[in-house]
Amino acid sequence: MSKTVDFFWDPASTYSYLAATQIEDLARRCDAQINWKPFLLGKVFEATGNKMPAALPSKGKYLFRDARMWAKLYGVPFRFPKIFPLNSVLASRACLAAANQGKGVEFSLALLKAYWADGQDPSQPEVVSAIAGSVGLDGPALLAAxxxxxxxxxxxxxxxxxxxRGAFGAPTFYVDEEMFWGNDRLGLLEAYLKGELS
Amino acid sequence: MSKTVDFFWDPASTYSYLAATQIEDLARRCDAQINWKPFLLGKVFEATGNKMPAALPSKGKYLFRDARMWAKLYGVPFRFPKIFPLNSVLASRACLAAANQGKGVEFSLALLKAYWADGQDPSQPEVVSAIAGSVGLDGPALLAAxxxxxxxxxxxxxxxxxxxRGAFGAPTFYVDEEMFWGNDRLGLLEAYLKGELS
Structure with a gap:
């Protein structure tokens, strides 16, 4: 029986980007389905009392180097955005609207790459529209949606x-009642899906 | 040329325990040396403004399940301590004193297991003394040291x-100037030591 992974992510989150680049390959290896669920990490921080990692200077400094190492490990492009943090409301809504047209994953990955590798600012409507066009969607129609x-x-x-469900950060994954927090839990998630942790 | 990994850890830290169970095997695979450096995580939190993960209720709840999954993945025993958090000053000093007698790693692993798997309280001198005895050290002499x-x-x-050097949590690893934070960075550390991230 194929498992479904609920994948909560925010375009503004570095580790959401890193995890997103890997999650569909992981799903294929585990015969699982990924349910991409963009959410507003800022609201999660408000509700739980958590803070963005960069709120602690020493942690922020480390995470910049750390993210670059993960990108090297994964072999994906990474360039820290000029616009940071990102107001990701429009971008996240666009990902949901794209999913309604059957291109959620493709558009989400294109949007994440635009922000986390190509220096673009997806809080701007014209940027979102252009990303939509790059994956074969109608940009103005997606913005309207x-x-x-x-x-x-x-x-x-x-x-x-x-x-x-208990999330306090991003990305957060759920398989049934089991929660996995962070890009650095992908290995654990994979072992769990393969039945190696029971 | 064999690399040295400075391994900063605190007996009171869950993820220090988990990492400690794996680090010597990792070193063997990478032809590296581990320099075990117990430190006082509480003082690091004070200096950096960081807090223990369990200070955030939702995070504390998650980390308990998370630690159990890592222990399963690693195949090591884990039982959440009755005494928590641990005042680890005596335990950490004992690890340093044991290292002076050439048994630092053996004693440290025994102490970590006593606390994180066997329900013992290594803030108590008699417990430390017994652990010393279990690895062939003179307990009273170690306590005196x-x-x-x-x-x-x-x-x-x-x-x-x-x-x-920029630490704000535990475990923290350094190879030359490069920093790795957390049990969940062991994979990244191994890739780095093998030259796969350059």
């Missing part, structure tokens, strides 16, 4: 669901 | 060195 109540509600619902 | 100024100074120096 980001303003639909159903799309706004879906983002809010994902955020509330993550908080309810 | 924990009160030597040179041993106390060594623990303080390790702590100050870690803060100076």
């Amino acid at each position: 980001t303003q639909e109540p159903a799309v706004k509600d879906a983002l809010r619902a994902n955020t509330e669901e993550a908080i309810r | 924990t009160q030597e100024p040179a041993v106390k100074d060594a623990l303080r120096a390790n702590t100050e060195e870690a803060i100076r």
Whole structure:
């Protein structure tokens, strides 16, 4: 029986980007399905009292080098964004709207790369529109869809669901009731999906 | 040329225990040397403004399950201590005193297991003495050595060195100028030592 992984992520989160580059390959190796669920990490921080890692200077300094090492390990491009932190509301809504058109994963990966490797600012509508075009979606139509109540509600619902299920950071993964926090838990998630931790 | 890994750890830290169970095997695979450096994590938190993970309730709840999964992955025993957090000053000094007698790694691993798997309380002198005996050291002599100024100074120096080098948590590893934070960075550390990240 194929397992489903709920993958809560925020375009503004460095480790969400890193994990996103790996998660579909992991799913293939484990015969699992990934349910991509963008959420608002800032709201999760508010609700739980957690803070972004860079709020602690020594941690922020380390995480910059750390992220570069993970990118090397994964063989994916990484360049720290000029615009940081990112207001990711529009970008996250766009990912949900793209999913409604069957291109959620493709668009989300393109958007993450635009921000985390190519120096683009996906808080800007014209940037989101261009990314949509690059994966064969109609940019202006996707932007219009980001303003639909159903799309706004879906983002809010994902955020509330993550908080309810115990998330305090990103990325956070769930398989049934089991939670995995962080890009650095992908190995543990894979072992769990393969039944190696029971 | 064999590399040296400075391994900063605290007996009171869950992830220090988990990493300690793996680090000597990792060193063998990488032809590296591990320089075990117990330090006072509480002082590092004070100096950096960081807090123990369990200070955030949602994180504390997760970390308990997380640690159990890592222990399963590694195949090592784990039982959350009754006495928590641990005042680890005596235990850490004892590890340094044991190292002066050529049994630092053996004693440290025995002490970590006593606390993180066997429900013992190594803030108590008689417990430390018994652990010393279990690895062929003279317990009363080791306890006496924990009160030597040179041993106390060594623990303080390790702590100050870690803060100076940018540590804000435990375990923290250094290879030359490169820093790795957390049990969950062992894979990255291994790739680095094998020259796979350059």
